[in-house]
Amino acid sequence: MLQNDGSAQFGYDDHFTPARTRKKRKNRPQVAPPSPAVLLDKAAEELAHGDWLRDTLRLLRESLEDAFAPSDTAPDVLCLGLGSPTSSRDARAQLAFLLAACDDLSIDRTNVSVFDPVFTDQDTQLLAQLRLTPLPEDKVPSYALRSPTIVFMPHCDLHLYENILRENWSRTALPNALLIANRLSEYAESIPSRKLASEHPCVARLAPYLSSRPLRACAAFPTAFNNTSIQYARPGALAFAERDARWWTLP
Secondary structure, three states: OOOOOOOOOOOOOOOOOOOOOOOOOOOOOOOOOOOHHHHHHHHHHHOOOOHHHHHHHHHHHHHHHHHHOOOOEEEEEEEEOOOOOOOOOHHHHHHHHHHHHHHHOOOOOHHEEOOOEEEEEEEEHHHOOOEEOOOOOOOOOOOOOOOOOEEEEEEOOOOHHHHHHHHHHOOOOHEEEEEEEEEEHHHHOOOOHHHHHHHHHHHHHHHHHHEEOOOOOOOOOOOOOOOOEEEEEEOOOHHHHHHHHHHHHHO
């Protein structure tokens, strides 16, 4: 058993002089945290490192060509459930990707509508600096798609996907949606079919007919894009529904 007789002291070599304890300086100036714009730029740089962004943008271009008829007009963008880019690293990465996609597709940023109830004043200021268009109110999220639209909803709750599909559940509106979102077929695989059909009938009916192109893992942001897929109904994929009015009738 070790005993302390009161005489034990920390010793130093004869040639070693112990460092004196420095007194803390008072009134030391506080270092300002990086601005949201600087943090977003950093996320964009990290995202662009390597080939993930290049490959994903190519996948998106190919999906748009497959989903929509050729047009001289760029698609609109609806971004819901992004999270707070000023406080969430994943949200910054997702926003950086969305901006890169808009630049790659020559989409005017004023045609990008954004909403999330968690946006702070700082978030709103950042989005205004980026010239994105804030949506005035939350319709949870029931927004009508009147033209081809990229619906960017990374990692939203299932009922939000159901709401956006229900709002556009028609022969003319539904083909306007290209989703970048959680893979909807995974819900069909993991939730009992009767329960899914009862509580989320749009997801249950549409999921089997969607073309799905998963985004591959992103090393720089492993949780920002996991389980995310580009999804759309190819022209002709819903042709059977032209003969089945019941498919369009929702409970």
